[in-house]
Amino acid sequence: MNFDYSGEQQMLLDSVLRYGLDNWSADKRLACLKDLPSNVTKSWAEMADLGWLMLSIPEEEGGLGGTPVDVMALMEGIGRHLIPVPYVTSCVLVPALLSGTGETATEILEGIGLGNIRAAAGFLESEGGFDLNYVGLSAELSDNRWLLSGEKVHVEDGGDADWYVVSARTAGSIMDSDGISLFLISANSPGLKVENFRAVDGHTHSRLRLDNVNATLVGEKDQALMRIESAVDRAITAHVAEAVASMEMANAVTLDYLGTRRQFGVSIGSFQVLQHRAVDMAIAAEEARSMMLHATLNLNADPVTRKRAVSAAKTRVGQTGLYVAKQAVQLHGGVGTCDELIISHHLKRQMMLDTAYGQADYHRTRFANVS
Amino acid sequence: MNLEFTNEELAFQEEVRSFFAEVVPKEWLTRVRAGLRLEPKELIAYQKALAERGWGAPNWPKEFGGTGWGPTQIYIFESEATRAGAPIQFHQGLELIGPIIFTYGSDEQKKRFLPGIINADDWWCQGYSEPGAGSDLASLKTTAAKDGDEYVLNGQKMWTSYAHVASHMFVLARTSNEEKRQQGISLLLVDMKTPGIQVKPIDTMDEKHHTNEVFLDDVRVPVNNLVGEEGRGWGYGKVLLDRERMVSAANAIHIQQVIDGARAAAERLIAGVPLYKTPTFSSKFAQLEIEATALKTMVLRLMADAAAGVDSGPRGSMVKLRWSELYQSAMGLWLEALGPEAAHFRGLENTQAPSDMPYAMQGALYSRVTSIYGGSSEIQRNIIARRALGL
DSSP states (O other), rough: BBOOOOOHHHHHHHHHHHHHHHHHHHHHHHHHTTHHHHHHHHHHHHHHHTGGGTTSSOOOGGOOOOOOHHHHHHHHHHHHHOOOOHIIIIIIHHHHHHHSSSSHHHHHHHHHHHOOOOOEEEETTTTTTTTTOOOOEEEEEEEEEEEEEEEEEEEETTOOOOOEEEEOOSSSSOOOOSSSEEEEEETTTTTTTEEEOOOOSOOOEEEEEEEEEEEESSSSSTTHHHHHHHHOOOOOOHHHHHHHHHHHHHHHHHHHHHHHHEEEEEEGGHHHHHHHHHHHHHHHHHHHHHHHHHHHHHHTHHHHHHHHHHHHHHHHHHHHHHHHHHHHHHGGGGGGSSTHHHHHHHHHHHHHHTTTOHHHHHHHHHHHHHO | OOOOOOHHHHHHHHHHHHHHHHHOOOHHHHHHHOOOOOOOHHHHHHHHHHHHOOOOOOOGGGGTOOOOOHEEEEEHHHHHHHHHOOOOOOOOOOIIIIIHHHHOOOOHHHHHHHHHHHHSSEEEEEEEEBTTTOOGGGGGGOEEEETTEEEEEEEEEETTTTTTTOSEEEEEEEEESSSSSSTTTTEEEEESSTTEEEEOOOOOOOOOOOHHHHHHHEEOOOOOBBBBTTTTTHTTTTTHHHHHHHHHHHHTHHHHHHHEEEEEHHTTTTTTTEGGSHHHHHHHHHHHHHHHHHHHHHHHHHHHHHTTTOOOOOOHHHHHHHHHHHHHHHHHHHHHHHGGGGOOOOOOTTTOOTTTTTHHHHHHHHHGGGTTTTOOHHHHHHHHHHTTTTT
C-alpha cells in the first residue's frame, strides 16, 4: 500500500504544471480565451510533441500504454491551470473505447497519439438522461454497410472532432443492456449534421443528427455496453483528478486572498468565521483527493468494485468541488464574480465537470444500485 | 502507487482474523455498532485477552511491552477488529497517560504503571477538564501545594470519564502561578483510593453512566508520582499530538460498524420491501457510505504518511472532525430505520422487548459528545486554520 507517484509520474506532473503555468496561467487566461480555438490548437500540437496525447493508448497501437495513475498525474496539471483542451475525451475516453478492436481503430488511435486526429464519443439521447444503456439510435445493415439514423443530444468535446464513436441499437429495445454496438463515423460523412455549442468553461460540445450515415462497426456487435461503461469510468476518473487539482488551486488562491485583502483595518483572514470556512474548504479538498485515489486505484478492479469506486468518487468530488468553488467566489466577495479573476473560471469548470457523465445525485443512485 | 497488501501483511491479516473470531462474543455486537462502550468488566476481559496474545498495546514500542507494529499492521488490526465486531480499546491508559509515562516518566513509574495499563490490572481516568476550564484548559484552577514529600491537591475536576471505575487518575494541577498560564501546571499520578477524593456521577442524556465530577479535598500524593518536572505538565501533552492521528484513525476505521448497524436496522419491511431498497433511504445510505469511503481513504493516507515518517499536518484533526460528523449522521439514519418503534426506548413491565432495544437511541444521543470531547469540532477548525492554513 502506498500513495506516492513514481519518479516518472512526478516528472510528468511537474512538466504539465510547468506547461500550464507558462501557457494558461491566470494572468494570461483572458487573452488566451479571446482567441480560444487557435490557442487550443497550438496547445494540442505542443502536447502531441511532448508525447502526452499518446499516454493512455496501448503500446501495440502506437501509444505509451500509460496506467490510470499516469493519467491522473497528467490530469492534475491540466486541472490546476484549467487548460481547456479536449484531453479526456480524445485521449482517455476514445482510446478506451477503440483499443483492441481492429485496424481502423488502430489507425485512428495512432493519429490521436500524434495529434493529427481528434475524436469524440456520443452516447446520450433525448429522454435517456445520463443512462448509457438508453440507446435508440438505429443501425441497419444494408449491402454489407451499416447505416445509422437518429440523434445524440450531447457529445462531450465534440466540437472539433474528426471522428465520432457512437453507440447504436443493433438488437432489442431502447433500454436493454444487450443489443448495443459501437460505430465509428467520420465527421464529414454525408447525412451527418453536427451542431456545436460553446460551454462556459471553454470546451465545445456537439449534438449529432444522423440520417443514414455510413458507419464502421467497432468491437463485438450487440455487446458494447460493458466496454462503454468501462471507458466512461476512465473518463470520469480523469475528470475527477482534474476537478481535485482545480479545487486545490481555488483553495490556494482563496487562502492567499484572505491574507492580503484588508477590511475593517485588518486582513480578512483574521476573522474566525472565514478561517473556519477555509478549513471546511481544505477538508473538502482532502476528501476529494482521497476519492480520486480510491477511484483511480480501483479502475482495473472487477466491474462491481470499479463502478462503486468511480461513482462514489464522482458523487463526492462533484459535491465538494462545487462547494469549494462556490465558497471561493463567496470569500473573494464581489471580485470573485469577475472574469478577470481565475476563481470564476474554476467555478464554471467545476459545474461542467459535475455535469459531465452525470451529476452527483445520478452517481449516488448508480453507487447504490450497482450489483 | 497501489492499494495492495504484501504477502506478509496478508498472512498477518489471517492471524488477526482468526484471533478475533475466538475472542469476540456476539452479545457485544449492537452496542459496539452503536459506538457505545461495553461494560467495564467486558472491556477488561477484552484487554486481558489482547494482552495475553501480546497485542495489548498495538501502538506502543516493543521496549515498553507494545507490539512495535507499523502503521499498516495497525490498520489491518483495527480493520479486522471492526469486521469481527470488536470494540475500540479503552484509550485513557493506552493512548493518553501510557505514552506520557514512557516518554517522560521515571524508571520507577514505568515499571510500576506500564504493565498495569497493558494487562488491565489498572484503569486510568483523565483529570483535566474543570467547571471553568473546558476548551480553554489552561485556565484550570486545581492546585497542588508541596508539603514535605507530598503534594496536596485541592479543586474540582469535571467530565472525568470512568472515574467511578478507575483505579488511578492523571491530574493536571497548578503548582505555581506564572505569568503565562500554561506554565506552573504539573502532571500527577493519583491513586483513586487516596482519602479526600469524591466521585459524583453526571447524569447525561443517553442515560448511561460514563462521566463524573471529581472533588479533590486535601488529597495527598507522593512527590514520586510527579511526572517529569514540576511546572512542565502542560508541555507533556505534546507527545500526544503526534499520536492522536492514530487514535482518530482507529475510530474512523470502526465507523463501518455503525454503518453496518444502520444497514441491519434497514432490513425492516415497508409494505413488503426492505427499507434499504426504498429510494429515499437508499440515497441517504449511499451518501453515508460514500463519505465513509472518503474518510477511510483519508485514514489510509494518514497511515502511509506515518509509515514513511512524514508529518500528516492537520489530517488527524480532519479525520476526528469528519468521523464525529459521520458517526452522528449514521446514528440518525439508524434511528430513522427503526421507524415508529424508535420511540420505544426501554420496555416496562409485561413487555417483550429485545434486550438490545435502547442501544440505537443511546448511541444517537451519546454520539453528540464526540464532536465536543477531545477538542471540539470548532477547536479542531482553529487548530487546522493555524497549523495548516497559517491563518
